[in-house]
Amino acid sequence: MTQAPFVRLMDVAKRWNGQLGVEGISLDIPEGSFTALLGPSGCGKSTTLRLLAGLELPDEGKIMIDDKDVTTSAASDRNLSMVFQSYALFPHLSVEENVVFGLKVRRVPKQERKQKLHRALEITGLLGYENRKPGELSGGQRQRVALARAIVAGQRLCLMDEPLSNLDAKLRNSVRKDIKKLQRDLGITVVYVTHDQTEAMSMADTVVLMKDGRIQQVGAPEDLYNKPVNTFVAEFVGAPPMALIGSEAIDGFGKGKTLGVRAENIQIVPKGEGRLSCTVNESEFLGSETLIGLAHAGAAGLCVLRPGLAMMSEGEEIDIHFNNEHLHVFDAAGQRQVS
Amino acid sequence: MKRLSSFLDSFGAILLAIIWIAPLLFAFWAATHSTSDAVNLNLFSPWTLENFRVAWNGAPWLKYFLNTFVLVTIILIGQFFFTTLAGFAFAQLNFRGKEFVFILVLMQLFILPEVLIVENYVMISRLGLFDTILGVGMPYMASAFGIFLMRQAFKGVPIELHEAARIEGCGLLGILWRVYVPLAKPTYLAYALVSVSTHWNNFLWPLIVTNSPDTRPLTVGLSIFGAPENGVDISIISAATMMSIAPLLIGFLLFQRQFVQAFLRAGIK
Numbered sequence: 177m178t179q180a181p182f183v184r185l186m187d188v189a190k191r192w193n194g195q196l197g198v199e200g201i202s203l204d205i206p207e208g209s210f211t212a213l214l215g216p217s218g219c220g221k222s223t224t225l226r227l228l229a230g231l232e233l234p235d236e237g238k239i240m241i242d243d244k245d246v247t248t249s250a251a252s253d254r255n256l257s258m259v260f261q262s263y264a265l266f267p268h269l270s271v272e273e274n275v276v277f278g279l280k281v282r283r284v285p286k287q288e289r290k291q292k293l294h295r296a297l298e299i300t301g302l303l304g305y306e307n308r309k310p311g312e313l314s315g316g317q318r319q320r321v322a323l324a325r326a327i328v329a330g331q332r333l334c335l336m337d338e339p340l341s342n343l344d345a346k347l348r349n350s351v352r353k354d355i356k357k358l359q360r361d362l363g364i365t366v367v368y369v370t371h372d373q374t375e376a377m378s379m380a381d382t383v384v385l386m387k388d389g390r391i392q393q394v395g396a397p398e399d400l401y402n403k404p405v406n407t408f409v410a411e412f413v414g415a416p417p418m419a420l421i422g423s424e425a426i427d428g429f430g431k432g433k434t435l436g437v438r439a440e441n442i443q444i445v446p447k448g449e450g451r452l453s454c455t456v457n458e459s460e461f462l463g464s465e466t467l468i469g470l471a472h473a474g475a476a477g478l479c480v481l482r483p484g485l486a487m488m489s490e491g492e493e494i495d496i497h498f499n500n501e502h503l504h505v506f507d508a509a510g511q512r513q514v515s
Numbered sequence: 516m517k518r519l520s521s522f523l524d525s526f527g528a529i530l531l532a533i534i535w536i537a538p539l540l541f542a543f544w545a546a547t548h549s550t551s552d553a554v555n556l557n558l559f560s561p562w563t564l565e566n567f568r569v570a571w572n573g574a575p576w577l578k579y580f581l582n583t584f585v586l587v588t589i590i591l592i593g594q595f596f597f598t599t600l601a602g603f604a605f606a607q608l609n610f611r612g613k614e615f616v617f618i619l620v621l622m623q624l625f626i627l628p629e630v631l632i633v634e635n636y637v638m639i640s641r642l643g644l645f646d647t648i649l650g651v652g653m654p655y656m657a658s659a660f661g662i663f664l665m666r667q668a669f670k671g672v673p674i675e676l677h678e679a680a681r682i683e684g685c686g687l688l689g690i691l692w693r694v695y696v697p698l699a700k701p702t703y704l705a706y707a708l709v710s711v712s713t714h715w716n717n718f719l720w721p722l723i724v725t726n727s728p729d730t731r732p733l734t735v736g737l738s739i740f741g742a743p744e745n746g747v748d749i750s751i752i753s754a755a756t757m758m759s760i761a762p763l764l765i766g767f768l769l770f771q772r773q774f775v776q777a778f779l780r781a782g783i784k
Contacts, residue, residue, distance in 0.1 A: 229682060231678050258682045260675045266676060266679075266694060266697075278684055281685050
């Protein structure tokens with residue numbers, strides 16, 4: 177693929193007076209892809225999205241969309257749509273008027289408006305709700321109106337700012353699938369902001385993990401899971417997150433390093449045969465398996481998964497084992513060491 | 516103790532209501548009875564509409580009504596126009612000296628309009644608007660209260676709606692017209708009610724700036740009609756008064772609920 181990326185951020189920075197915004201953001205997003213901006217709150221993922229949308233202007237760097245330099249263009253000239261966390265539906269307008277709002281502003285002829293409206297409502301399953309006001313809809317329906325508004329104009333780039341965070345857990349799962357399907361069917365490019373790593377991992381083709389205004393790692397979900405570039409990524413991605421062990425606790429790794437290991441790669445072994453002995457400090461029954469939390473002076477976040485219901489009493493001493501090939505080695509600065 | 520205080524509460528409320536409504540009731544009584552019956556408060560005296568007929572023929576009321584109607588309409592349109600734009604600028608735009616200008620506007624709230632009567636008079640004559648309805652209405656159009664009210668209403672609009680409209684391709688005025696104005700409807704309604712009732716009853720300024728029956732509003736017409744040199748007949752003056760307050764009174768009775776709600780919703784008490 178020699179084609180230029182659809183969306184391109186080059187060394188973009190945005191600073192608020194004294195406060196950290198984002199710094200040195202460079203990102204290429206191919207057309208038709210689903211990119212998730214992931215990170216804890218305050219990491220700059222929303223700011224990045226707003227820079228892309230044109231709601232904020234960067235202090236440095238360049239933003240290109242579809243080979244056009246849009247760094248200083250107005251939001252309305254960037255040919256994109258956006259779904260807000262609060263949905264931002266106009267409370268005084270009906271579902272229909274909300275969806276065609278942008279078309280009306282852009283003076284699309286009535287006939288065409290009608291067709292597009294019908295299609296958007298059909299896709300989002302909102303036919304029959306045209307005349308309701310947002311106040312008369314449930315949370316999930318409002319969310320779909322926001323989606324319909326985002327796709328009605330047929331913009332090729334759609335930005336979503338935590339669109340699922342106001343839904344309950346059950347609904348979230350189904351809407352997640354709907355959004356993913358929508359993106360595939362329409363072939364649009366989606367940039368999706370979330371703080372929920374399961375959401376990012378399950379939906380995105382590419383995950384961009386951010387922290388303190390900087391990009392930590394860009395890659396496919398499995399890359400972030402299997403090859404975290406630093407300890408932050410290791411601890412942020414995956415449920416349960418990767419356990420980090422000081423290298424002093426295990427023979428043969430020297431000092432000052434950090435070793436990471438995932439719960440599924442740890443086995444409980446008979447006493448005396450393990451590489452580490454630790455104390456059980458919690459047991460959590462998850463249904464198909466039980467998560468056993470372990471405490472060890474030189475490690476953080478150690479846990480092990482046991483199939484089925486297999487609670488262990490608190491304070492019990494056990495030995496654990498893991499193979500070297502499952503270990504992730506990070507240097508003193510927390511960066512991954514190539515092995 | 517609790518019962519006593521609740522009794523005092525209702526007693527006070529009823530007393531105040533009676534004191535407030537007594538002149539109105541008396542005017543109604545006087546207007547519908549002959550002068551001697553009205554003054555004697557003879558409860559069994561016959562009712563009559565004669566006073567209304569005499570009063571109606573005594574002055575060009577229709578013209579006065581029309582003038583007042585045009586006056587409050589012009590003022591309201593002017594106020595909506597100016598307070599919307601100014602309120603929006605103060606609420607959502609950033610410009611240099613915004614705080615300072617806003618304080619200037621607020622300071623206008625502390626100045627009684629009557630203090631400025633001479634200055635306004637000079638200004639209106641200079642503009643050549645003396646003895647015109649526009650001249651009566653103009654000083655009230657850029658109302659500080661209205662600007663403040665609109666600013667508050669616009670500030671309450673979630674910023675996401677503004678941003679969503681921006682992304683959908685709206686310009687600044689488009690956003691104002693399509694998002695802010697419709698969302699501030701309750702505030703507009705409340706403000707319209709206050710404005711109309713204030714300017715319907717306004718007397719001093721129209722008295723000074725109007726000079727002919729063609730521009731005179733009801734209040735001024737009524738005062739001239741009731742002036743001592745025309746002879747004082749309490750019944751006929753009452754009838755004229757009832758006529759001139761009737762539209763507002765009927766409007767209030769019809770929209771009482773909306774009136775009160777509008778105030779509650781707009782957050783002014």
